[in-house]
Amino acid sequence: MATIDNKAFYQRLYTLSMPIVIQSLMLALVAAGDALMLGQVAQEEMTAVSLATQIQFVQNMFLMAITGAGAILGAQYFGKGDWKTIQELFSMMLRYCGILSLVFFAGCELIPEKLMMVFTLDKDLIAIGSAYLRLAGWSYLLTGISQSYLTVMKITDHVGPNAFISSSAVVLNILFNAVFIFGLLGAPRMNARGAALATTLARVIELALCVGFSFQKGYLRPAWEKLLRGSRLLAADFRRQCMPLMGGSLFWGVGFTSYTAILGHMGVDAAAANSVAAVIRDLICCACNGVGSAAGIIVGNELGAGNLEKGKAYGIKLKNISWVIGFASTAIVFALTPLVVRMVILSDQAHSYLTGMMLIMGVYMIGRCVNTVTINGVLDGGGDTLFDMYSLAVCMWGLAIPLALLGAFVFHWHVLAVYACTCLDEVGKIPWVMFHFRKYKWVQDLTRNDAS
Numbered sequence: 001m002a003t004i005d006n007k008a009f010y011q012r013l014y015t016l017s018m019p020i021v022i023q024s025l026m027l028a029l030v031a032a033g034d035a036l037m038l039g040q041v042a043q044e045e046m047t048a049v050s051l052a053t054q055i056q057f058v059q060n061m062f063l064m065a066i067t068g069a070g071a072i073l074g075a076q077y078f079g080k081g082d083w084k085t086i087q088e089l090f091s092m093m094l095r096y097c098g099i100l101s102l103v104f105f106a107g108c109e110l111i112p113e114k115l116m117m118v119f120t121l122d123k124d125l126i127a128i129g130s131a132y133l134r135l136a137g138w139s140y141l142l143t144g145i146s147q148s149y150l151t152v153m154k155i156t157d158h159v160g161p162n163a164f165i166s167s168s169a170v171v172l173n174i175l176f177n178a179v180f181i182f183g184l185l186g187a188p189r190m191n192a193r194g195a196a197l198a199t200t201l202a203r204v205i206e207l208a209l210c211v212g213f214s215f216q217k218g219y220l221r222p223a224w225e226k227l228l229r230g231s232r233l234l235a236a237d238f239r240r241q242c243m244p245l246m247g248g249s250l251f252w253g254v255g256f257t258s259y260t261a262i263l264g265h266m267g268v269d270a271a272a273a274n275s276v277a278a279v280i281r282d283l284i285c286c287a288c289n290g291v292g293s294a295a296g297i298i299v300g301n302e303l304g305a306g307n308l309e310k311g312k313a314y315g316i317k318l319k320n321i322s323w324v325i326g327f328a329s330t331a332i333v334f335a336l337t338p339l340v341v342r343m344v345i346l347s348d349q350a351h352s353y354l355t356g357m358m359l360i361m362g363v364y365m366i367g368r369c370v371n372t373v374t375i376n377g378v379l380d381g382g383g384d385t386l387f388d389m390y391s392l393a394v395c396m397w398g399l400a401i402p403l404a405l406l407g408a409f410v411f412h413w414h415v416l417a418v419y420a421c422t423c424l425d426e427v428g429k430i431p432w433v434m435f436h437f438r439k440y441k442w443v444q445d446l447t448r449n450d451a452s
Helices: 006-041 043-052 054-080 083-110 112-116 123-155 159-182 192-214 232-264 268-284 286-304 308-343 348-381 386-409 415-422 424-428 430-437
Strands: none
Touching (some): 006 286, 006 308, 043 112, 043 123, 043 192, 043 232, 054 083, 054 123, 054 286, 054 348, 083 232, 112 123, 123 159, 123 192, 232 268, 232 386, 232 415, 268 286, 268 348, 268 415, 286 308, 308 348, 348 386, 348 415, 348 424, 386 430, 415 424, 424 430
């Protein structure tokens, strides 16, 4: 086993993870801002927007698979010093993300009511959510393009500017939320539609910043001649990484959306409490998201450079760190529960549900943090992307979702019992994850000498 310079390792981990933690935190704050601001308007407005944004959540699952494949290969080629191949990967991501964004934009503009009916049958929630989607759909058109730019910045050691762009967009989004939701500074009071307009304006600015930064020295720009056609060999490598990620993302994204839909059909109080709990979960998960993303880059750089033993040693250390993050996140959730319950305006029944959901979520956070860093960081960094899909198929779709469906619609369990079922998958698969990790199938160099 290769020896690790702990000082250099932690410096590298901090340098990579902190901007991504901040970026994840800022992105989660948008959802928190929507929930808190719309919660001051009406519970129905907050709940409808929370359900409507599940469409973007599903879109993000596809985008994460595409940009994730680009990041896995890009990190290894960066470790190898092959900038030409990274540029071609950039063009490949833009091609696929652009097509995907166009599909989701069309759905939001043409059939928003049908999309909302997946999550709720309440006519008021459907009307509010549909109006939100018609405006927010324009932001979905731009998201894939900006995410491709941000991914390339992240893997080419421009993590700071990456976080600056995302954070700036988020700050503007929150400010625009306040202006258009409440009708400040002479703007019309638009409630839920104001949140959609704020998101769209923020995405326009985010993309403009991405393009602007890309023209600076030391930054990569797309190879436009490769946008429609590129290396078949590289495309095959890309698909080999992307398809398992796509399967895993769909299993996870549709599964999480199913959780929301199941609880949404258990009543407005259950949906409202789950909406708030989801915002808190996303805020607390920022730390493991940042470390997980940094883990993929650190491990990928070493493996792509041919330093397999060092990449393996880094992976083991990062897996151990994930446990520390998991228990710390649990403590934070428990500490925040009384404050969160007092902050939001909900019915008495929804408040009761929220308290129970927060306590259950505290236990769930251990599994979520360990699995995010280990699977989505270390394993993916070495190209071991199939395991995530298999584990989700078994633990989420074979266990958690069937139990939640049976509990909600057949046995009519209490809302908190159904919510606990939705948290089983992350905790239940920890032993399997640890067993698979120790096979070290992820210790592999994915690069080619002339991929382009």
